[in-house]
Structures are given as C-alpha cells and as structure tokens.
Amino acid sequence: MNPAAWRQIGGVIRLEWKKTFLSRRGWWVYLLALAPVGLTLMHTLVALRYPRAGGTVFQDSQVFAVMFETYFLRLGIFFGCVGVFSNLFRGEMLEKTLHYYYMTPIRRELLVLGKYLSGLLVAVVLFTASVAVSFWLMGRHHGAPWTEFLQHGPGFGQMGWYVVVAALGCAGYGAVFLVAGLFIRNPMIPAATVWVWENLNPFLPSLLKKISVIFYLKSLCPVQISNVPPPLRVLVTETDPTPAWIALPGLLALAAVVLACAAVSARRAEISYGE
Secondary structure (H helix, E strand, O other): OOHHHHHHHHHHHHHHHHHHHOOHHHHHHHHHHHHHHHHHHHHHHHHHHOHHHOOOHHHHHHHHHHHHHHHHHHHHHHHHHHHHHHHHHHHHHHHOOHHHHHOOOOOHHHHHHHHHHHHHHHHHHHHHHHHHHHHHHHOHHHOHHHHHHHHOOOHHHHHHHHHHHHHHHHHHHHHHHHHHHHHOOOOHHHHHHHHHHHHOHHHOOHHHHOOOOHHHHHHHOOOOOOOOOHHHHHHOOOOOOOOHHHHHHHHHHHHHHHHHHHHHHHOOOOOOOOO
16 A cells, blocks of 8 residues: 555544544443453452462462453453444444545545554553453462562463454454444344354364354463363364464454455445434
C-alpha cells in the first residue's frame, strides 16, 4: 500500500480507538478484563492473611493455567471480542453514522482494516494487561520464591506466552466478529454458534478440532492442562498440539483471510438503516 493509504488507515484508527475505549455499550468488556485481576488480588490477600490457605509456587502456576484456558480463552477474550469488534460497524449502523465514512474518499477495504486495527488495539491492551497483571498477582504472596520463579525460572517465559496467546486470540476472534457485525443484524447469533463450536472442540474428531481458533491457542499455551470433568474425559479425542511455528502464523493467516473476505464484501455493501 502507498503512504496515502496508510495515512487513511491511521486516521480511521485515531478516530475509532477513542470511540471504542469510551463506548457506553462496551462497559461490560472492562468488567471481563478486570474480573481475573480482582480474583487473583483476592487470592493473594487471603493467602497473606491465612498462609496455610495458599498453595505452592507450582500449584499457583497450575491454577493460573486453568484460569487462563477456562476464563480468558473461553469467556473473557471471546466475549470481549464480541463486544469490541461486532460494534465497530453494527454500532455505526444503530447510530446511523456509517454513511459519513462512506461519503469520504476512502476505499472500503481500508476502512475495514482501520476499524479492525483500532478494535485490535483496544482488545489487546485490555486483555494482555489483564493476563500479565493476573499472572504477577497469582503468586505474589509467596514473596521471594515467586520472584525467583519469575526471574530465574520459567515464570516470565510463561507470562510472555500467555500474553502472546491472548493477543492472538484477540486477532482471531476479532476478525470473525467484525465480519459478523458487518453483515449480520444480530451478532449474538453467530457468537453463540462459534462459542458452542469452540467449547465442543475437545470432543471433536482430530480433523474437525483443527477448524477452530481455540485448538491453536491451546497448542501455544506454555502449560498444557485438561479442564474436562472426569466423567466426560472418556469422550475426549486425543490430538497432538500444533507446533508453535505452524499455530502462530496459521492464526494470523486465518485473521487475514477473514478480513480479506470482509473487505471484498464491504466494497459491494449498501447502507440500510431501516433494518
């Protein structure tokens, strides 16, 4: 792209990220991001008050691994992206302001890319910060052993991978829900469909497992855990995790393909505020 196109994309990002951060419709996204910080802070405070209630450094790292997969990947980041990305176009439609963008001399595909990058900026800032702070707070009550685990053990390495996985989750789910908000009147319908599919992933055949975002996100997690209840584990299909050198570019390629389809479709889209 030429410099003029990048300037247009930058202009869209500057306009959109403020609206997205300050959107009254997205107040619950902040709650999703802050919830694990509050939980880990309470865990640390209780462990400081009642030392016997706290586990070991290893146990706390395992607890965070469970919380990351169960809460961040399956709930927080997923529904946070629904709130952030589905409103990038749908919110403009509801407020009847999208035509102002369409009247400007900017190509539709650049508008889609600019809105996506603005939403990605908001989602990544919120959820990677939440992941990093939550991980740091999880074992803070251990004092020196936790510092040793972070600085001279696998701690900071694990934190880094959790942050990377959270950012990739925002990129993958964000592209899907931006398209949903662009073309579907009620984005909660595709959100519910995708959520059910992603949560059925452990029970799907190996080939179908790979047609999902969460399979690749789990493959990149530094601590592999199983959060399926024991009675249902007999239904789980064992599949080897995808190597990082495939999973990481694969998720980015998925987001790029979905965005490309959205950009091509947006060139032919017409505004109808009477929906």
